[in-house]
Amino acid sequence: MTTSAPARWTAALPVRLDRRYLPVLGTFVVLALMLVVGGTRYDNFLTPAVVSNLFINNAHLVVLAVGMTFVILTGGIDLSVGAVLALSTVVTAALLQAGWPVPVVLPLAVGVGTVIGLAHGLMIHYFQVQPFVATLAGMFFARGLCFLIAPESIAIGDPAFVGLASWVQIAGQWRMTSSVLIALIVLGLAFLVLHLTRFGRTVYAIGGGEQSALLMGLPVARTKVLAYVVSGTCAGLGGLLFAMYSRSGYSLTGVAMELDAIAAVVIGGTLLTGGTGFVLGSVLGVLVLGLIQTIITFEGTLSSWWTRIVIGVLLLVFVLLQRALSLRRT
Amino acid sequence: MTQQTPPPVVEMTGVTVEFPPVTALDGVDLHLRPGEIHALMGENGAGKSTLIKALTGVYSPTAGTILVDGAEHRFSGPADARAHGISTVYQEVNLCENLTVAENIMLGAEPRVLGGLNWRAMRRQAAAHLRRMGLDIDPASSLGSHSLAVQQLVAICRATVGDCKVLILDEPTSSLDADEVAHLFAVMRSLRDEGVAILFVSHFLDQVYEVSDRMTVLRNGGLVGEFVTADLPAAELVQHMIGRSMDVLEAAEEAAERAERPAGATPLLQVVGLGRKGSVQPFDLDLYEGEVVGLAGLLGSGRTELARLLTGADRADVGQARVSGRPTRLRNPRVAMGHGIAYTSEDRKGEGVVDGLTVRENIVLALQAERGWMRPLPRRQVDELVAGYIERLGIRPADPEALLRNLSGGNQQKVLLARWLATAPRLLVLDEPTRGIDVGAKAEIQKLVAELAADGMSVVFISAELEEVLRISHRIAVLRDRRKVAEIDGDGASMDRVVDLIAGGGAA
Amino acid sequence: ASDAGSGTGGGGGGGADDGVITLGFSQVGAESGWRAANTKSIQDTLTADNGFDLKFSDAQQKQENQIQAIRSYITQGVDVIAFSPVVETGWDAVLQEAKDAGIPVILTDRAVDSEDESLYESFIGSDFVKEGQMAGEWVVDQYDGEGYKVVELQGTTGAAPAIDRKEGFESAIEGSDLEIIDSQTGNFTRAEGKTVMEGFLNKHDDIDLVYAHNDDMGLGAIEAIEAAGMTPGEDIKIVTVDAVKDGMQALVDGKINYIVECNPLLGPDLAEIAKKVVAGEEVEKRIVVEDQAFDQEAAKEALPTREY
Amino acid sequence: MRDVLRHHLFWPVAALVALLVANTVARPGFLAVTVRDGHLFGAPVDILRTTAPLLLVALGMTLVIATRGIDLSVGAVVAVSGAVALSHLASAPDPAAPGTVLTAIGLALALCLVLGVWNGFLVSVLGIQPIIATLILMTAGRGVAMLITGGMITTVNSAPFKVLGSGFWLGLPTAAVLAFGVFAVVAYVVRRTALGMLLEATGINPAASRLSGVRSRTLTWTVYAASGLFAGLAGLLISADTMAADANNAGLFIELDAILAVVIGGTALSGGKFNLSGTLVGALVIATLERTVTVLGISPLVTPLFMALVVIAVTLLQSPRMRERLTAVRRRPTTGAQRPAARPDPTEVTAG
């Protein structure tokens, strides 16, 4: 495709820095730059607390982005993750409120996402509904279920759950919640799955060309469906993490969060056309978005509209820098 | 036959495949025996690829039975077929450019460690497979960084991984040069001797005669018959394939001999020291009106790259170009087109066909792009133009509204040729224009090139088939290791001389 | 960044020594004109002249942004944190952090649903249920006995003001012969208010009264009613909540019949409470802003001095 | 019959008819159109008017999607357009003066065109992925709109401007006349010139198109500019409808509706073949669906669920697999020749 033409030439270049890593590297460099600029501009910016908070505040988004990476790598998209996350928080809160025990509620909440993801996968693969539409319908569906279960926000008071959620480890200034731990585990698992299993490589193959993957005799159907199951499950898990984070379930949570997840994945260097990208890049993308938000808060004088404009501008600067860095070697 | 023939491993009877309203295959039989190389022959669009896809479950036939080892099978797809020991290399390269060479070869039969992929073993095994095919490339490099020919070889490597009892190769040699073909044949023969049944499609008659034991001939979706190769003279085979006598072909081949070169005026395109880092070393080349210049060289010698620089497909870092004596910079294909320079890429699938558009739209695309969107070609003119090329090049089905993706490979190639001819270029750069084209059509195309040159067009002709290049070129530029090493006159060139130059005899 | 080490601990007292109160405010967003007025009131009051150093952040209607902002204020070591919660629930953890860090918290506009009241110092804002009730009571008072058919334009499904205003109104008209024949969300916006009202008018011939959860939807409904060739305020009566300037103008023009106020000007109250809290004085746990209600007469008087 | 069933517009049109039937059952007089003061009134007319802005946005979106792109910023552009126009009117001494109104419209459209050009620049020149390139403006654009209005809802009285939103022209709503007119002109231009084919070629195989001399970059740039312009026009219609510029909510989620309309109309998001008549039907389906929710009295709590079910039903029925089943029933034995699994390419949707 489009990438093949320039790729022809670089293969012969003496410097052997694999082009595929450039976007991720770009993201990383710019992220570091942002930290440095933030650190010199604001007091208390480069503290362990801020960095810890960056992870704590974005654990759920990390999980969403990881799931989204699978789907985008196959060349698809999942618009439902924000709504599924909300559904998962609502299910968690409602069931806990009804007195169900935590060990039952947790798998149920995640399972809700799995089931919706499965439905997406089946619709997309077997009925050839376009991913955008199938998951958009899924988004409405999940949101609708939220309202049916509970339009109002429900607080979670279950001591077991709260205990799980508030587990904070302090090593000096470094703090961590179990959410961050879970998110990192998910990330690690995703990395292993994508790079060390046939399923993972098939995900990439499908993104490189579904027809080709099919003719290569790879299990396209199963893999594609599974990618949506992974994304759905991650959304369910993300909901759980968000419920731990906010200790409540609310049907309007996560509106447009799918955009954050998609943006994170794309900023992390993954191509929306599928087949190229790394899950670690997606996490860097999440951190970039989180950092932009942190900078906005530290700036402290922005009115609502300037907030949006500045977010847009930072995003732009970021994308341009990353683009420049990853184009350097062509 | 006196010898005891083993029972067929694949037996297809009465297989019919329809794409309403087209009947692509109509009651075709195929018997494939272990330990044989079986050629599947037919013109472009005869139904060869469709038969293969019907066998491997890509298409499901509307009628007929498929027996594998005596048991009836309907595969659900290539994966299923492969699981039953049938591996296939389909006509277009169907691999994933974004993955590494090693993955493309090994995925599906990958070595594992602790339940995960064992990358090192995978690379090692892939390298072994590559070596057997005579390829020395880094298995960890990404497939997209290699030329089409290499990709084709990688695809063949993939098919031979694991134990297969049936190997199907749909036009594997169309983009390979003699060396690679020899390697491939060696591999094929050794597999045959191990008892593998090989189904082989090619439009090169000499290759078919060289390697195959038996053949099945198709015409227009129907079965003509099954023959023992040694018993069927080439002339008869061609007659079976095209349904006409060989004479027609010979007449065409006569006509394709290069015409007298007109006396040299100023060159139409003159390049001096044109080059690009990582692509081709700076070279000089003059192209005159009415002249066919052939490019000869081994796989990866840089013919394609040179052509791309001439046509603005890639931008040169150094050097000058003059069109009719006036300096110009061939910045992009559009600029080149403005000077009357046209380029057909060798990568039909990636850079040629716009598969979601119709035959008509594909043919007028370049002409229309040149005119700009605001001046649409009048419908009448388009219809005439398209009908003309369909007729002239024998494009089948002869339906201007057919989606290009539904055409057979050879017919797609003809459409692309028509696209460029329609722009009436002054310089036409043809990169492997006869790739995947049947004997009849190939002769037609060669004839066409000769005629165009006689009418004053300048043509650059690239082909993996050296004879073809020799026959129609007035002049031949020889490339080696991405460097133009010689330029010889077409009249004085003998096959041996060119081969010598290509091989380079050690000294650069 | 040297004193960051003690950031979570003693930041609270430090800043106030110089007489300037550093206040971190996390706003819901800028989703409506009402909110903009609310923001403006806060920004205009908590100025340097008044002894404040305001750190303001807009959460864009996302709870996660708000939690993050509050955490950030804690690490920055502000003197007081104030915020309008996006949602009622889910604040215990972060408020506990603020409490541990010794930073007092003041809530504005919307309350939080927390069992531990010690997590915040005070709540300043309106009572949405009461607003709905006031609207309902007026309607009952005026039209009971005439069998009025009411359609309701709800706010965003699931949002606290929408739920409470609906509940308040319903409880107030209970027992009267008023009947809510249809209720649909207009998402608090004018455009959707208009579209939904058009739908209602397509569907019902006998609508007598529109109850809209905010002025904007009511103003949208006016457009729809006029477009259908009827006179808003007469053929179909309109009751809304908020009392922003455009709404008041419509009320004066007779297109709206009654508006219950929801006062966005919380700045002065917030400033006062913040000063008291920093000075260590006791403050009331719940300060409900007195919301007025306007009929057409009252509106005529109030309109000229209306700030927002 | 078979041909009707196989027609690419069959299912979208069927969905539209089904919705209208449902409405008519719930409300027998639903389809009635009356003439009052020489203007047409009634639910169908309302639907045409509410379709107008969506249709414009979807029109631009279709063109962008044809080139393999997507434009998420249209909602923000809608907001900017309204904000610019109404702020200009509000600051003018006489908002009803024709000159002022024309300047306001001109200013708004010009700015939106610039925004579209900006998107096009990011995508076609800098090569940023469309979704991210337009996400930037999606975020910042609303900020700009709020900056212009100061975060308040700007309202103004200007009869000539209001005509855009709720006026009538030859008995029909001005907004509808405008939108459908623009749509018709663009559709005509695209299909009568070579523009459509060149866009499709660009979307299907950019590399091949470039080598064929197609000005892919310029074309891509142009469609984003057009998308911005059409969104700007939509913004004018929306703000004129209520005579208020609501920077936050004007055009909120309209990008999703537009994309949905495009897809329901049978254009694949993977680019290439596009289908403007389908987009038209798609936009009508969505506008009617919104009206249906009100007319059927569906509770706000289940509205999203209802929408989801309708969308799922339409897309499933429209899916190649389902179509094949349905036509197979009619054609009996000869079918099934082509296993769809062999051609997973979603552009197939338009091929039938």
Ligand SMILES: Nc1ncnc2c1ncn2[C@@H]1O[C@H](COP(=O)(O)OP(=O)(O)OP(=O)(O)O)[C@@H](O)[C@H]1O
């Ligand atoms: N998916 C399809 N839809 C419709 N028609 C098709 C499809 N695939 C193939 N055909 C038609 O079936 C016929 C046989 O095509 P096939 O690809 O088998 O030819 P072939 O013998 O392989 O030719 P070539 O030598 O050019 O590769 C052609 O006329 C082609 O147009």
Ligand SMILES: Nc1ncnc2c1ncn2[C@@H]1O[C@H](COP(=O)(O)OP(=O)(O)OP(=O)(O)O)[C@@H](O)[C@H]1O
């Ligand atoms: N046998 C080979 N071994 C390793 N690399 C190769 C080989 N053949 C080709 N390549 C790679 O393919 C790239 C492109 O070759 P190119 O297509 O320009 O050659 P060509 O002369 O046009 O040959 P052809 O068109 O026959 O493939 C080269 O950069 C080279 O890296």
Ligand SMILES: [Mg+2]
């Ligand atoms: Mg073939």
Ligand SMILES: [Mg+2]
């Ligand atoms: Mg080549």
